[in-house]
Amino acid sequence: MALAITLDNLHNMINIPDILKRNSLSITDGRMKILELFYNSEGALAHADIEKKTGLAVDRVTVYRTLQTFVEKGIIHQVPTTDNSILYALCKHDCEKGHHHDNHVHFVCNQCEATVCLDEVTVPSVKLPVGFRPVQAAMIVTGLCKNCI
Amino acid sequence: MALAITLDNLHNMINIPDILKRNSLSITDGRMKILELFYNSEGALAHADIEKKTGLAVDRVTVYRTLQTFVEKGIIHQVPTTDNSILYALCKHDCEKGHHHDNHVHFVCNQCEATVCLDEVTVPSVKLPVGFRPVQAAMIVTGLCKNCI
DNA sequence: GTAACTGCAAAATATTTGCATCCTT
DNA sequence: AAGGATGCAAATATTTTGCAGTTAC
Numbered sequence: 421m422a423l424a425i426t427l428d429n430l431h432n433m434i435n436i437p438d439i440l441k442r443n444s445l446s447i448t449d450g451r452m453k454i455l456e457l458f459y460n461s462e463g464a465l466a467h468a469d470i471e472k473k474t475g476l477a478v479d480r481v482t483v484y485r486t487l488q489t490f491v492e493k494g495i496i497h498q499v500p501t502t503d504n505s506i507l508y509a510l511c512k513h514d515c516e517k518g519h520h521h522d523n524h525v526h527f528v529c530n531q532c533e534a535t536v537c538l539d540e541v542t543v544p545s546v547k548l549p550v551g552f553r554p555v556q557a558a559m560i561v562t563g564l565c566k567n568c569i
Numbered sequence: 570m571a572l573a574i575t576l577d578n579l580h581n582m583i584n585i586p587d588i589l590k591r592n593s594l595s596i597t598d599g600r601m602k603i604l605e606l607f608y609n610s611e612g613a614l615a616h617a618d619i620e621k622k623t624g625l626a627v628d629r630v631t632v633y634r635t636l637q638t639f640v641e642k643g644i645i646h647q648v649p650t651t652d653n654s655i656l657y658a659l660c661k662h663d664c665e666k667g668h669h670h671d672n673h674v675h676f677v678c679n680q681c682e683a684t685v686c687l688d689e690v691t692v693p694s695v696k697l698p699v700g701f702r703p704v705q706a707a708m709i710v711t712g713l714c715k716n717c718i
Numbered sequence: 719g720t721a722a723c724t725g726c727a728a729a730a731t732a733t734t735t736g737c738a739t740c741c742t743t
Numbered sequence: 744a745a746g747g748a749t750g751c752a753a754a755t756a757t758t759t760t761g762c763a764g765t766t767a768c
Contacts, residue, residue: 445747445748446741446742446743446746446747446748447742447743448741448742448747448748448749449741449749450748450749451748467732467733468732478749479749479750479751480732480733480750481733481734481735481749481750481751482748482749482750484732484733484734485748485749486748498651498652498653500649500650500651500709501649501650501653502647502649502707503647504647504650504653504654504655505653506653525695525697527697527701527703530704538697538698538701540698541695541696541697541698543695543708544693544695546674546690546692546693546708546710547690548674548676548687548690548710549687549689549690550715551714551715551718552676552687552710552712552713552714552715553712553713553718554676554710554711554712555679555710555711555712555713556710556711556712557708557709557710557711558651558708558709558710558711559692559695559706559707559708559709560649560706560707560708561695561697561701561703561704561705561706561707562703562704562705562706562707563701563702563703563704563705564701564702564704565700565701566699566700566701569700569702594722594723595721595722595723595766595767595768596767596768597722597723597724597766597767598724599723599724600723616757616758627724628724628725628726629725629757629758630724630725630726630758630759630760631723631724631725633757633758633759634723634724
């Protein structure tokens with residue numbers, strides 16, 4: 421019989437300490453808790469979300485420093501937004517190696533406010549006016565997500 | 570206060586007080602100065618840019634309030650960014666009527682840091698996974714602008 | 719004259735930095 | 744043991760709010 425891959429055993433396949441180790445980061449409670457949060461969350465997270473969910477377990481300053489570290493290591497990336505909020509999301513593919521490959525479309529739900537990475541949808545290229553040399557492109561689509569339709 | 574008539578807005582026959590009037594806003598020094606700034610600037614502006622350029626002429630709080638008012642009226646729009654900065658740019662077409670039509674691509678120069686609206690380049694549509702209903706899309710391209718190539 | 723707008727002060731938030739202590743390796 | 748990571752306190756920075764005085768209409 422085929423092995424059913426549920427969310428749960430998908431998570432079991434992910435080894436949080438290992439990810440930290442691969443990125444030459446010491447394995448600490450705070451980093452584990454925060455990284456776990458990302459793996460257990462559907463969409464992108466703001467600093468405030470993380471602070472709320474970790475509660476007293478992790479200091480506010482540590483959250484700032486951890487997010488910064490994770491971005492530098494390529495474990496998470498900053499999600500572009502149309503407003504001015506700062507969101508972070510896991511680099512699903514192989515950003516862990518230090519290069520970000522977040523050229524996928526980000527979707528923001530107007531209803532539930534969640535931001536999700538549509539890893540399978542790549543940003544289309546556009547023709548720019550003469551004189552502009554493109555290097556990277558980001559795209560944000562807003563609308564209704566599957567939970568809110 | 571005397572409105573400085575630059576070659577540019579003279580040529581385009583842009584009447585700053587008129588724009589305010591059309592939007593049922595009283596014509597004040599601060600609003601004129603700030604709106605003028607937008608018309609005389611190539612790209613998008615951050616709150617800090619405006620504060621620096623208006624100097625003591627306009628209070629910091631007034632800048633915040635004016636930007637908010639202008640966005641509400643559809644005179645300017647918030648520019649999506651890949652980092653977390655807040656940028657504003659003129660709505661070039663007919664956003665003054667209260668609806669935003671900023672579905673154009675925004676370009677950020679890695680060299681000079683300027684953000685410009687590519688009004689002539691519209692955001693392409695993408696095919697989303699089942700369950701996502703798109704309403705709006707934004708796109709940010711980074712690279713080198715014509716001045717920095 | 720009246721409503722709208724501004725500036726100032728201060729409150730509320732958000733982010734960064736320094737340093738002593740603790741924990742991972 | 745040593746270097747890195749954390750927590751706490753405090754310094755900065757950013758944004759919002761209240762209110763009294765001023766200005767546009």
